[in-house]
Amino acid sequence: MTRSDDAGLRAALAHFGVTAEPLGSGGEATVYPLGDDLVLRIAHAGSSLESLHERVELLTTFDRRAVRFALPETLEVHTVATRHLAVERRLPGRPVQEVLPSLDRPDRDRLIVGVLDAFEALPDVRSAHPAGVGVVGDIIGPFVHHTTATSSWLVERVARSLERADPDFASVDPAALTDGLPTDGPVGLCHLDGCAPNVLSSGTAVTAILDFGPTTAIADRRLDALATAAYFRIDTLRGALAPTDHPVVDDWLRRRGLLGALPAMERWLAGYWSWVGDEEPELDEWCRRTLLEER
Secondary structure (H helix, E strand, O other), X not given: OOHHHOHHHHHHHHHHOOOOOOOEEOOOEEEEEEOOOEEEEEEOOOOOHHHHHHHHHHHHOOOHHHOOOEOOOEEEEEEEOOEEEEEXXXXXXXXXXXXXXXXXXXXXXXXXXXXXXXXXXXXXHOOOEOOEOOOEEEOOOOOOOEEOOHHHHHHHHHHHHHHHOOHHHOOOOHHHHHOOOOOOOOEEEEOOOOOHHHEEEEOOEEEEEOOOOOOOEEEEOHHHXXXXXXXXXXXXXXXXXXXXHHHXXXXXXXXXXXXXXXXXXXXXXXXXXXXXXXXXXXXXXXHHHHHHHOO
């Protein structure tokens, strides 16, 4: 829905005097600049105030000293007309897919490695689930499920997605999608949506990770870098990366003993996003090819 079609959005933007175009839009919100140092994160129509407060509470628990890049920080929460929104600090850098084209091959490789390194470190910002030590699973969102083992959570979580998916996916076995994933290691905070638009950079350095939403979970920490490697394949379909970028990703995984788990991570993410359909055609195409055409 455009600004001209959405009275609630127009009211929220007018309240803060925002006339600029959005910086970006994700599954939960659209982000607008608010001066040089702040942004206005406006939740999509129909979103609940409770879900916004859930995200704010999650962000306040991060140990920001554990990583060298910035993370979202909410300063204020408001409701204007029908829309819920947050004022947040503006994070440094530009989306990775905008930076990569300006880099030569060595620097391009350094940035891709830097993104993987960032998601390898990110689990350090939180090691325990709000529900208690020994608990893993979703932290916020409409489908929160807790358990005591990463392996069982992975099955349950992807099963819920497949229940919402097109009937074409009805024959996909959720348990089979987890075969080969690392599940028995130390746990930490996993973003699990580490696609290129959710990572900011300057030159070859990652400067921020954005958009902690319903994908965020406490789980085996190795899953987050693996998921990011899988998103690089999806981002290739979207034009953000090129097939020539894949070898540096594979080498990074190989050095950590994770390359063999990449196909399993791709299958699991395809099951996780199987419900998107026409909302995201490139992602839907990738899910279908990964789960249906290979079978």
